[in-house]
Amino acid sequence: MxxxxxxxxxxxxxxxxxxxxxxxxxxxxxxxxxxxxxxxxxxxxxxxxxxxxxxxxxxxxxxxxxxxxxxxxxxxxxxxxxxxxxxxxxxxxxxxxxxxxxxxxxxxxxxxxxxxxxxxxxxxxxxxxxxxxxxxxxxxxxxxxxxxxxxNDRVKVKPARTAELPTAPERTYERERFTVGKAIGNGIGGMTIGLMGGALLAGIVFGLAALVAPRRGGQQ
Known part of the structure; x- marks a missing residue:
């Protein structure tokens, strides 16, 4: 029924x-x-x-x-x-x-x-x-x-699907255009980071050397 x-x-x-x-x-x-x-x-x-x-x-x-x-x-x-x-x-x-x-x-x-x-x-x-x-x-x-x-009578009554499922759109990425200005900017930025890293490393080395030198003098 x-x-x-x-x-x-x-x-x-x-x-x-x-x-x-x-x-x-x-x-x-x-x-x-x-x-x-x-x-x-x-x-x-x-x-x-x-x-x-x-x-x-x-x-x-x-x-x-x-x-x-x-x-x-x-x-x-x-x-x-x-x-x-x-x-x-x-x-x-x-x-x-x-x-x-x-x-x-x-x-x-x-x-x-x-x-x-x-x-x-x-x-x-x-x-x-x-x-x-x-x-x-x-x-x-x-x-x-x-x-x-x-x-469930709350489910919307509709015909079964007969069409193909829509395909997901492909993601596209725009290639960055090369310019001399960007190349120079990237080069300067890389050089700056390199110099800063080198200076930091040099500071650590000199600091350690300064700590070790007095100890060696005391041993003599």
Whole structure:
């Protein structure tokens, strides 16, 4: 009942917000996304053909864990990485999946060791990602992620991120222009410091010599 109420409230917020929903035209078409969204029409778990042997019958265990989640969860077990269109930004891939599917919920991408997700049109704080050994059952990996999920109606309802993260601006340093005046000034400054250091050292040496000389005279 609580889950249904949350979905209804989220739907109302999206309706009132109007322009919150992102468009699938804002990002490139990806066959993994197309296949996952098609599979989600009949089941909450999509398994990429490359992972079929690895997943085996674990998709049923994943579905059972999803059924106990406090919010709609859509899981895609698929390859990710820097060589794909998301360029190792798996949260962005989750956003593509979410916006293409168009339904509020938690969208989770699993690759066997990393579980990454994003909340879409849902008042929730979803963890960025969690990690586990490849020997850990997928249902346990999903549980680890969902256990950190926090539903909160105070969280702003917004679509999942689909755009690339902005890059930090590079720091640039202006090279100091060489002038004869600066060179002379730096030379004079260095010479002055050198003379002062030499004078200080000479003063210490002469002072020690003055202390030692009377002692030697007394010994004679």
């Amino acid at each position: 609580k889950r249904l109420a949350l979905i209804l409230l989220t739907g109302l917020a999206v309706f009132v917000g109007g322009g919150l929903t992102a468009s699938a035209a804002d990002f490139p078409t990806d066959p993994r996304v197309t296949a996952a969204v098609a599979a989600w029409k009949t089941k909450p778990v999509y398994v990429d053909p490359l992972y079929a042997e690895y997943v085996g019958t674990q998709d049923q265990q994943l579905a059972e864990r999803i059924a106990t989640a406090p919010a709609p969860v859509f899981v895609a077990v698929m390859p990710t990485g820097a060589w794909f269109q998301e360029k190792d930004d798996t949260e962005r891939l989750a956003g593509w999946l979410a916006v293409t599917n168009g339904k509020p919920g938690i969208y989770v991408v699993m690759d066997g060791t990393a579980t990454t997700g994003a909340a879409h049109l849902l008042g929730a704080r979803a963890p960025f990602d969690t990690f586990a050994s490849s020997k850990t059952a997928l249902a346990d990996q999903l549980s680890q992620y969902l256990d950190d999920l926090e539903l």
